[in-house]
Amino acid sequence: MMSIAVPAFLSGSTQGRILDVLVFGLAGVLAYRFPRTAPYLAVFSVGLQSTLTHSLTSEGDALAGLTVGLALTRIRSRHWPSRRVVSYTLLALVALGLLVGLSxxxxxxxxxxxxxxxxxxxxxxxxxxxxxxxILSEQDADWQHRWVRAIALLALILSAFRIAEIAGLPIRPLTDALGIAMVSEYSRISDANIFAVVAAVGIPFLLAGGGSDDSRTIWQSWGRWLAAALVTFALASTESRTGVVIMVVVVSSLLFLAKTGRRRMMVLGLALIYAGSSLFPAFSIGNKPVVVSAQPVTSIVATNEAPIIAPPHLQSPGSPQPTPQPIPGQPKLPAITPQWRSLLDRTSYVLEATMPPAARGARGSYLVFVVRAASRANQATLRITVNKIVVADLQPSGMSPYYHWEQVPVPDALVDTGKPVTVGFTATGNVDSSNHYFAMGGIYARSSGYSSRIWTGHSWLQNDLSSDPGVQSGLLLVFLNGAVPPLEYFAASPSEVIDTSLSDRLVLWKTALIAFVHNPALGTGFYTFQFVQDKYEPGDSALFFAYTNAHSN
Structure with missing residues (x-):
């Protein structure tokens, strides 16, 4: 992929301060010299904001510069804002600002x-x-239309960027070099819903010609319709359920407002473009089904291997010496079929298995557990702890890509305490969900004195131990000294379940409702949902990802 280097004099903290001044000054000069460009500059500074600046992100610098430039224009002309500047938009901004201030x-x-x-x-x-x-923008007969045209043009440009990136043009390296988080970036799933909103607002504005007062030309221009069609195609590429809902609302509203058959046909044409584009294999909304199959594990894990004997530097007096055969009287590890998996594909995940203490005076202690490495590349490391003490760091190159019993020696002093033993598993290094992760095997079973749980990065869960669709509960296949206890199996999760993105929404909405009931007037503070999510999350629900908001779309 092509890379673009930022010049040295624009790097580091000095870069940010220089860009602060440049963005602020340029916005101010343009607003002073060409005050009618203010709506375009304001909208584009928000839609194409950069993080390369220092004091503020670029839209803050630009808005501050525009404010100063427009104020100087008012002072120079001695033409002060009129009462008609008070609009619903301004009142909404003031009300929101006041509410956030009170919160x-x-x-x-x-x-x-x-x-x-x-x-x-x-x-x-x-x-x-x-x-x-x-308030300070010029309030001539066309001033509101300039804002409408600016938003429509932003939607069109973002759509063009998205389509260009889908076509394989190197847009991402350029925007990365400029520090611009384009909400239309094709590979950024998190931007899909934001882009859907911008595009959906832009479509009716484009059809209306940016607020043209000539009713005879509204929606008559094929150029406007083609621009709206391009935005519609880009919107379809998001694979966003939010985009589907928004498009249904937009089309329904435009059909209701259409006064002639010609206009209705143009709106239906956009609906057909959206529906047809949404079926393209590359970005079909069908790639995000409502009902999915739970993730079963079908591998049978069998072993004839002897248990590992503690290496010499860990042996206590009286420890058995290494031998190719199992210690007499010690049970062989059974052939077993894991019924579910728990992925360690994030460094924030921690799996814990708690079990009864080892027999007093036991020597040559070891752990056995069922696991597989996604690949043999040593990009990630499986770290094992016993009672919070690290006992092993396993590399994928020394493990099998198939489910197997892995055996790790444990210092006797860690388990010969008369207290329950807690074994922890985490993945460190360059962990991802495609090639560099570990999958721990588990079963739908319970046993006296044994329990398992997972730390998701924001809370401990015991009723669901896997981020896979469905509910994976029971026990991790982790045992001390090869002793597999009597297991009481129970019914598994249904084979077909609601997709995680939908089931998570339901939990988030419940959480938001509970938070609202407890804080109905001023909330918990602006943008703090991710911090209070644990406090108000329903007790019968499980989330494996920390969401920054309630995902109410």
Whole structure:
């Protein structure tokens, strides 16, 4: 992939400060010299913001510069804003800013005060600057239409970027070099819903010609329809269920507002483009089914291997010496079929298995567990702990890509305590969900004194031990000294379950509702859902990913 290097004089903290001044000054000069460009500059600074600046992100610098430039224009012309500048948009901005300010006052001294302060500062500062630009902009007969055209043009440009990237053009290296997080980037799933909103707003604005007052030309121009069709095609490429819902709302609204058969046909044409494009294999919405199959494990794990004997430097007096055969009287590891897997494909995940203590005076202790490595490349490491003490770091090159019994020696002192033994598993290094992860085997069973749980990065879960669809509960196949206890099996999860992205939404909505009931007036603080999610999450639900918001779309 092509890479673009940022010049040395624009790197580091000095770079940010220089760009602060440049963006602020350029926006101010343009607003002063060409005040009618303010809506375009404001909308594009928000839609194409860069993180290369220092004091503020680029949209903050640009909005501040626009405010100063427009204020100087007003002072020079002695033409002050009129009362008609007070619009529903301005009132909404003021109301939101006031609400966030009150929420900060109520939650700023709470346990997440720093996060509340940071989020509130960002929102209020941008709200004040946006309101200032709106008030100070020229209010001639066309001023509202300029804002509409600016939003429509932004949607069109973002759509063009998205289509260009789908076509294989090297857009991403350029935007990365400029520090611009394009909401239309094809490979960024997190941007799909944001882009869907921008595109959906842009479609009716494009059809309306950016607010043209000549009713005879509204939706009559094929150029506008083609632009709306391009945005519609780009919207279909998101594989976003949110995009589907938004497009249904947009098409229904436009059909209701259409006054002639010609206009209805144009709207239906966009609907057909969206429906047809959504079926392309490359980005078909069918790639995100509503019902999916639970992830079964069908491998039979059998072994005739002898248990590992503790190496000499870990042997206690009286420890048995290495031998190719199992110790007499010690049970062989059974052939067993794991019924589910728990993936260690994130460094934040921690799997724990707790079991009864070892027999007092036991020597040559070891652990056995069922695991597979995704590949033999040593990009990730499986770290094993016993009672919080690291006992092994296993490399994939020394493991099998198939489910197998792995055996690890354990210092006797860690398990000869008369207390329950807790074994922990984490993945370290360059972990991902495609080639560099570990899969631990588990079964739908219980046994006295044995339990398993997982740390998801934000909470401990015991009723669901895997991020796979469905509910995977029971025990990890982890045992001390090869002793497999009597197992009581129970019914497995249904073979077909709701897709995780949908089931997670239901949990998030319940969580948000509970949080609202407990904080109905001022909430928990702006953008703090990710920090209070554990507190209000329903007790019968499980989430493996920390969401920054309630995903209410």
């Amino acid at each position: 900060f006052a109520a939650n700023g001294r709470g346990p997440y005060g720093n996060e509340v302060a940071s989020g509130s500062e960002y929102f209020i500062s941008r709200t004040v600057l946006a309101a200032a630009v709106l």
